[in-house]
Amino acid sequence: MAVVVLGSINMDLTTYVPRLPAPGETLFGSAFITVPGGKGFNQAVAAGRLGVPTQFIGRVGDDAFGKGVLEMVAHEPVDISGILVDPDSGTGLAVISVDDAAENAIIVISGANMAHDGLEVARTRDALQSAKVLLLQMESPLSASLAAAQVARELGAIVILDPAPAKPLPPDAYQLCHIMTPNELETEVLVGFRPTNRQEAAEAAEILCERGLATAVIKLGSQGVYYQSATESGFVQPFRVNAIDTVAAGDAFNGGLAVALAEGKPLAEAIRWGAAAGALATTKPGASSAMPTRTELEQLLAKN
Numbered sequence: 001m002a003v004v005v006l007g008s009i010n011m012d013l014t015t016y017v018p019r020l021p022a023p024g025e026t027l028f029g030s031a032f033i034t035v036p037g038g039k040g041f042n043q044a045v046a047a048g049r050l051g052v053p054t055q056f057i058g059r060v061g062d063d064a065f066g067k068g069v070l071e072m073v074a075h076e077p078v079d080i081s082g083i084l085v086d087p088d089s090g091t092g093l094a095v096i097s098v099d100d101a102a103e104n105a106i107i108v109i110s111g112a113n114m115a116h117d118g119l120e121v122a123r124t125r126d127a128l129q130s131a132k133v134l135l136l137q138m139e140s141p142l143s144a145s146l147a148a149a150q151v152a153r154e155l156g157a158i159v160i161l162d163p164a165p166a167k168p169l170p171p172d173a174y175q176l177c178h179i180m181t182p183n184e185l186e187t188e189v190l191v192g193f194r195p196t197n198r199q200e201a202a203e204a205a206e207i208l209c210e211r212g213l214a215t216a217v218i219k220l221g222s223q224g225v226y227y228q229s230a231t232e233s234g235f236v237q238p239f240r241v242n243a244i245d246t247v248a249a250g251d252a253f254n255g256g257l258a259v260a261l262a263e264g265k266p267l268a269e270a271i272r273w274g275a276a277a278g279a280l281a282t283t284k285p286g287a288s289s290a291m292p293t294r295t296e297l298e299q300l301l302a303k304n
């Protein structure tokens with residue numbers, strides 16, 4: 001496998017509403033869809049659809065949602081043989097609302113995703129034998145993810161952590177992961193302030209790098225992406241698209257970034273791949289369902 005993803009897989013229950021409801025308010029929605037999601041699985045589909053061999057490691061429950069999600073993901077270009085069916089946990093669920101401005105609000109019920117343990121670390125070790133990149137997020141236990149990061153480093157793979165949903169990280173996380181990709185909200189949790197422009201993103205990246213992180217990638221949504229390593233820094237402008245649903249745009253970014261790095265592209269180009277994948281994901285409804293193909297991504301890159 002070129003890319004290995006350890007992380008969450010959910011059934012996403014998504015409603016489309018004119019605006020996000022206020023506390024105590026009942027709203028009529030315009031549509032409802034049920035699609036496979038989870039930040040981990042979305043990143044795996046993003047990488048797989050972009051054309052590199054990709055394996056996903058995770059857990060579902062032994063329930064109707066688990067059976068449903070496994071049937072729905074079977075056609076994706078992702079090796080799912082590393083998904084364990086856990087008899088003691090429910091399948092992860094995400095209850096999502098998307099408004100007319102394409103913004104979203106998500107509630108996650110973790111279920112089996114938070115039951116990851118040494119079994120997932122062992123499966124990740126097997127999958128990583130020939131891998132170039134390991135993708136991690138924070139919807140599964142950090143202890144298992146960091147153990148997998150240690151294995152990946154020993155085997156020479158690049159470790160990318162998407163610190164989402166964010167919580168403060170232990171000091172060793174910054175040394176175990178090569179790249180972190182927080183958005184504005186996640187950056188605030190990590191460094192104590194929310195970057196709103198390139199200058200503030202640079203200040204946040206500097207703090208993360210001082211903690212030992214090799215490369216900080218600060219995603220500023222529709223403003224673009226700032227990146228910094230020991231040898232380079234820069235800003236990637238956003239791709240302008242007709243956004244209808246921003247769910248999983250960050251996951252698409254990490255999938256695109258991982259594929260480009262697995263193919264040996266330089267960091268600045270890899271971040272353009274991530275930004276293009278993220279933009280394209282906002283043009284379609286749903287989570288894993290919205291991940292772009294390689295043809296779509298190359299066409300967007302060629303136009304910009």
Ligand code: RIB
Pocket residue numbers: 008010011012036037038039042093094106108139247248249250251287288
């Ligand atoms: O990043 C989007 C994802 O967050 C959704 O697919 C949902 O399952 C939650 O994990």
